[in-house]
Amino acid sequence: MDIESLQTYIKVIELKSFTKASKHLNLSQPSVSFHIKNLEEYFQTTLIDRSPKRFQPTQTGEIVYERARQMLGILKKAKTEVEEYHHQLRGTIRIGASYTVGEYILPSLLKAFDEAYPAVDLMVTIRNTEQINRGIQHHELDVGLVEGKVNKKELSSFPFKEDEMVVVVPETHPLRSKKEITFDDLQDHTWVSREEGSGTRAVMEAVLENYNISAGKIITIGSNHGVIQGVKQGLGLSVISRTVVEHSHAESLILTIPFIKSTTRFFSCVLPVDEREISKNVTVFIHLLKGFINQM
Incomplete structure (x- = not known):
């Protein structure tokens, strides 16, 4: 077993095709098949179900896929740490951020870090919290900035x-004409939501669950900006971060509903549970994060 075999296997699983993987990796298809065969011989198991009607990893194949990603991630991290050791605050920090943090809070933090440590490359991935x-x-x-609490033993x-969460309602919505909004008034409306995860x-x-509010329909949009624009266009109601609303200059969409108490959550910094995996660069980034947020 070697690194190239693991890299090849990961790409085959992700692209669900030997042919696509060979093109992406610039390898011949026989070479791709050879790498997969080597792995199957090493682990003494079938890794991929290649029946005529489907192409997917077996149960043991899923295990190898997850561990392969972890191993390659560790190797990449080791290379970065060696570079950091030789060059002090140089190298790269791989920062992950959920959409709300990544779009509205992280940019000013990145600017402050880049000004203080210009030799460090910053690679940012913006995805949902999960x-x-x-x-x-x-x-x-290397480090994540996400919404809510993190309940995973590996982290x-x-x-x-x-961060305060607020209810936003289209300016032309019938709820706005009510002198007093009742529980029944909130039932069966369309709500605009971010994606699962x-x-x-x-x-x-x-x-919705805590206040027994029944949604007539939920429209899913994969970005905060899209949710705000959807509410502006009259698609439906939503619950979203006040940070997003203020940065979008959409304060007029906020509607206070008396029997729904103000909801808050925290943004969290996520790290590996093993402190030995936290590089010097990341430690400096976290220190700057704590000082920077205290000034906001």
Whole structure:
């Protein structure tokens, strides 16, 4: 077994094709097949179900896929740490951020870090909270900034900023004409939501469940900007971060509903649970994060 075999296997699984993987990796198809065969011989198992009607990893193939991603992530991290050792604060920090943090909070933090440590390259990945947490687990990211609490034993986290969640309603919505909004008035409306795995969606679903609000329909949009624009266009109601609303200059969409209490959550910094995996660059980044947020 070698690194190239693991890299090849990962790409075959992700592209669900030997042919596509060979083109992406610039390898011949026989070479791709050879790497997969080597892995199957090494692990003494069939890794891929290649029946005529489907192409997917077997159960053992899933295990090897997840571990292969972790191993390659660790090797990449080791290379970065060696570079950091020889060049001090040089090298790269792979930062993952959920959409709310990545779009509205992280840019000013990146500017401050870049001005202080210009020799460090910053690579930013913006995905939903669940995907960022998974990236830290697989060692594909060095540090994550996400919405909500993190309850995974493989990860450690600490809160760094409180965030208020507000109800936003189209300016022409019938609710706005009510002198007093009742529980029944909130039933069976369309709600605009972020995608599954988003911290923002989790809060909205919790609000609907806690107050027994029945949604007539949920429209899913994969970005905060898209949700705000959807509400502006009259698609429906939503629960979203006040940070997003203020940065979008959409304060007029906020509607206070008396029996729904103000909801808050924290943004969290996510790290590997093993402190030995936290590089010097990341340690400096975290120190700057804590000082920077205190000034906001």
